[in-house]
Amino acid sequence: xxxxxxxxxxxxxxxxxxxxxxxxxxxxxxxxxxxxxxxxxxxxxxxxxxxxxxxxxxxxxxxxxxxxxxxxxxxxxxxxxxxxxxxxxxxxxxxxxxxxxxxxxx
Amino acid sequence: xxxxxxxxxxxxxxxxxxxxxxxxxxxxxxxxxxxxxxxxxxxxxxxxxxxxxxxxxxxxxxxxxxxxxxxxxxxxxxxxxxxxxxxxxxxxxxxxxxxxxxxxxxxxxxxxxxxxxxxxxxxxxxxxxxxxxxxxxxxxxxxxxxxxxxxxxxxxxxxxxxxxxxxxxxxxxxxxxxxxxxxxxxxxxxxxxxxxxxxxxxxxxxxxxxxxxxxxxxxxxxxxxxxxxxxxxxxxxxxxxxxxxxxxxxxxxxxxxxxxxxxxxxxxxxxxxxxxxxxxxxxxxxxxxxxxxxxxxxxxxxxxxxxxxxxxxxxxxxxxxxxxxxxxxxxxxxxxxxxxxxxxxxxxxxxxxxxxxxxxxxxxxxxxxxxxxxxxxxxxxxxxxxxxxxxxxxxxxxxxxxxxxxxxxxxxxxxxxxxxxxxxxxxxxxxxxxxxxxxxxxxxxxxxxxxxxxxxxxxxxxxxxxxxxxxxxxxxxxxxxxxxxxxxxxxxx
Numbered sequence: 215x216x217x218x219x220x221x222x223x224x225x226x227x228x229x230x231x232x233x234x235x236x237x238x239x240x241x242x243x244x245x246x247x248x249x250x251x252x253x254x255x256x257x258x259x260x261x262x263x264x265x266x267x268x269x270x271x272x273x274x275x276x277x278x279x280x281x282x283x284x285x286x287x288x289x290x291x292x293x294x295x296x297x298x299x300x301x302x303x304x305x306x307x308x309x310x311x312x313x314x315x316x317x318x319x320x
Numbered sequence: 321x322x323x324x325x326x327x328x329x330x331x332x333x334x335x336x337x338x339x340x341x342x343x344x345x346x347x348x349x350x351x352x353x354x355x356x357x358x359x360x361x362x363x364x365x366x367x368x369x370x371x372x373x374x375x376x377x378x379x380x381x382x383x384x385x386x387x388x389x390x391x392x393x394x395x396x397x398x399x400x401x402x403x404x405x406x407x408x409x410x411x412x413x414x415x416x417x418x419x420x421x422x423x424x425x426x427x428x429x430x431x432x433x434x435x436x437x438x439x440x441x442x443x444x445x446x447x448x449x450x451x452x453x454x455x456x457x458x459x460x461x462x463x464x465x466x467x468x469x470x471x472x473x474x475x476x477x478x479x480x481x482x483x484x485x486x487x488x489x490x491x492x493x494x495x496x497x498x499x500x501x502x503x504x505x506x507x508x509x510x511x512x513x514x515x516x517x518x519x520x521x522x523x524x525x526x527x528x529x530x531x532x533x534x535x536x537x538x539x540x541x542x543x544x545x546x547x548x549x550x551x552x553x554x555x556x557x558x559x560x561x562x563x564x565x566x567x568x569x570x571x572x573x574x575x576x577x578x579x580x581x582x583x584x585x586x587x588x589x590x591x592x593x594x595x596x597x598x599x600x601x602x603x604x605x606x607x608x609x610x611x612x613x614x615x616x617x618x619x620x621x622x623x624x625x626x627x628x629x630x631x632x633x634x635x636x637x638x639x640x641x642x643x644x645x646x647x648x649x650x651x652x653x654x655x656x657x658x659x660x661x662x663x664x665x666x667x668x669x670x671x672x673x674x675x676x677x678x679x680x681x682x683x684x685x686x687x688x689x690x691x692x693x694x695x696x697x698x699x700x701x702x703x704x705x706x707x708x709x710x711x712x713x714x715x716x717x718x719x720x721x722x723x724x725x726x727x728x729x730x731x732x733x734x735x736x737x738x739x740x741x742x743x744x745x746x747x748x749x750x751x752x753x754x755x756x757x758x759x760x761x762x763x764x765x766x767x768x769x770x771x772x773x774x775x776x777x778x779x780x781x782x783x784x785x786x787x788x789x790x791x792x793x794x795x796x797x798x799x800x801x802x803x804x805x806x807x808x809x810x811x812x813x
Contacts, residue, residue, distance in 0.1 A: 236688050238668075239687050240683050241667040241671055242671045242684070244672070255742055256684060259633060259681075259743065262633075263630040263633055263698070265630055266631065266702060269627055269705050271701060271708070274704045274707050276700055276703035276706075277703050277706040277707045280518040280533070280562075280756075281517065281519040281562070283564055285561055286558075288558065303419070304417075304421075304651065306655035313650050316661065316663050316665075318663050
C-alpha cells in the first residue's frame with residue numbers, strides 16, 4: 215500500500231506530477247515528452263473503467279480464484295537446487311557465485 | 321508447396337504411423353516453408369537444426385517400435401514459453417538474449433508426446449496487445465490480405481503462432497490466452513484457437529502476464545487437431561499451485577459428431593450496437609447450423625457482460641505490474657546503467673529502456689490501481705464485479721450445455737488502424753475477455769468470410785472442465801461451416 219490520498223469511488227483526473235510519481239513507484243524513468251501523452255492515455259483509461267462504479271457490489275465477495283481448488287501441501291523437503299551456475303547463467307553481472315549490483319551502501 | 325504442408329495434424333499422425341512418410345520429410349518441408357515465409361515475421365527464433373535432429377530421433381524410435389503418439393510432428397512454440405537452451409524473449413527488449421535453463425511444463429509435455437518445435441513465434445510484447453503491433457521484433461503479417469493487397473494484422477497476442485499455422489508452418493502451435501490472445505488471432509486467420517479452463521494446463525515456465533487469467537492452449541488447423549494437442553499439453557503439475565489435479569480425458573474421443581438435444585445458449589448481451597452487420601449475420605448462420613444438427617437454442621442473459629472489459633483492464637494491469645517487477649536488470653535480460661548511478665537508478669533506467677510503450681502504459685495503470693487509497697475503488701471493486709460475471713455464467717450453465725457467440729467484433733484490420741487509441745484496441749477482446757475472468761474454456765472456430773474476403777470465427781464457451789462438450793460442439797460447428805478457404809501464398813513470391 216502506498217502513499218496516495220484517499221478518494222474512494224471518485225474519478226480523479228491525474229496530473230503530470232502524479233504520472234511521474236507512479237512511474238517512480240514502478241521504477242520506470244519517464245521523460246517529460248513521454249509523460250505528457252501518457253497522462254492523457256491514463257486519464258482516458260481510468261475514466262473508461264470508472265463505469266464499474268455503477269455496479270452494485272454490496273455484499274459481493276471479491277473473486278480470489280478463477281477455479282474452485284484448494285492448495286495442496288507437500289512435505290517440506292529439498293526437491294531441487296544445487297546448481298548456482300545455472301541460476302546465474304543469465305545474470306548481466308555475477309561475481310563469486312552471486313548476482314552483482316551497483317554499490318548500495320555508501 | 322509440398323503436399324504434406326496441407327495435411328492436418330491428425331493426417332500427419334496417421335501417415336507417420338502407417339509408415340507413409342518420415343518425420344524427417346515432414347520437418348524438412350516445414351523448415352523450407354518457414355524459411356520461405358520470413359516476410360510474415362512469424363518467428364523470433366528459428367531452430368531448424370534441433371528440429372532435424374529430433375526428427376531423425378523420432379524416425380529411429382518409430383522404427384524400433386517405441387515412439388510416442390505424436391512422434392515426429394512439427395509445431396511452432398510461442399516465444400512466451402521458456403525453452404531450455406533457446407532464447408525466450410516474450411517479444412520484449414528487456415528479455416533479449418535470455419536463455420532459460422529449463423523448459424515450460426507444457427513444452428515438456430509436448431516433447432514427451434513426441435512433437436518437435438520448429439522455433440519460437442512472435443507475439444505482442446509480454447502478450448499485451450490484440451494486433452501484434454507491440455512486439456520489439458517487428459509486426460507479424462497476417463497471411464490473409466485485403467483484396468487490394470493491403471496487409472492486415474494477425475491479431476494478438478499469439479500473432480506469430482496463428483500466422484504460422486495459417487501459412488502451413490507447423491501442424492499446430494502453442495498460444496496463451498489472458499483476455500483472448502488465442503481466440504481473437506485464431507478468428508483473424510481462419511484457424512482454430514482453444515483456451516482451456518483455468519488450471520487445465522500448467523503455467524510453469526510461461527512468462528507471466530496476469531496470473532489469475534493466463535492459460536495456455538493450442539492453435540490448430542481443425543477442431544480435431546486442437547483436441548489432440550490439448551490432450552498432450554494438459555495435466556496436473558505440482559510446480560503450478562493453480563494447476564488442477566484431475567485426469568486428462570481422451571479429447572479426440574469426444575468428437576462424436578452428435579449434438580442432438582444439446583442446449584446452446586445465445587446471450588442477448590453479445591449483440592453490440594454498431595457492430596458490423598456481417599458479424600451478426602454470421603452469428604445467425606451459426607445458430608442455424610447448430611439447430612440443423614439437432615441442438616436446441618436457448619435465449620440466455622449474461623447481464624454483467626458490458627463490465628467485463630473495464631474489469632479486465634483493472635485486474636490484468638494490476639497483476640502485470642506485479643509480475644513485471646522482476647525485470648530489474650539483476651537476474652536476467654537487459655541492464656542499463658549510467659555512470660555513477662545507484663541501484664534504483666539501474667532499475668529505472670533498465671525498465672525505461674527495456675519496456676515498450678504499451679507495457680509501460682499497463683504497468684503504470686496497474687501501479688496506480690494498486691496504490692493506497694485507490695486499491696478498494698479499483699482493484700477490489702473489479703474483483704467483486706468479476707464474481708458477478710462468473711455468477712452470470714454459472715446461472716446460465718444451469719440451463720445450457722454450451723454458449724455460442726461471435727469471436728470478435730470485426731475481421732482483421734490494417735496496421736495502424738487502431739494503434740493510436742488504446743481503448744479502441746482493447747475493444748477487440750470484448751467477446752473473449754469474459755471467459756478469462758470466469759476461468760472458463762472457450763474456442764474460436766473459423767466459420768465464414770467478411771465482405772472483404774477475410775476469415776471470421778464463431779466462439780463457443782463451456783462450463784469449467786467442459787472441454788469435451790466444447791470440442792464436440794465445435795467439431796459439429798466446423799463440419800456445418802465447412803470453412804475451406806486458404807490464403808494465397810503471396811509471401812512465397
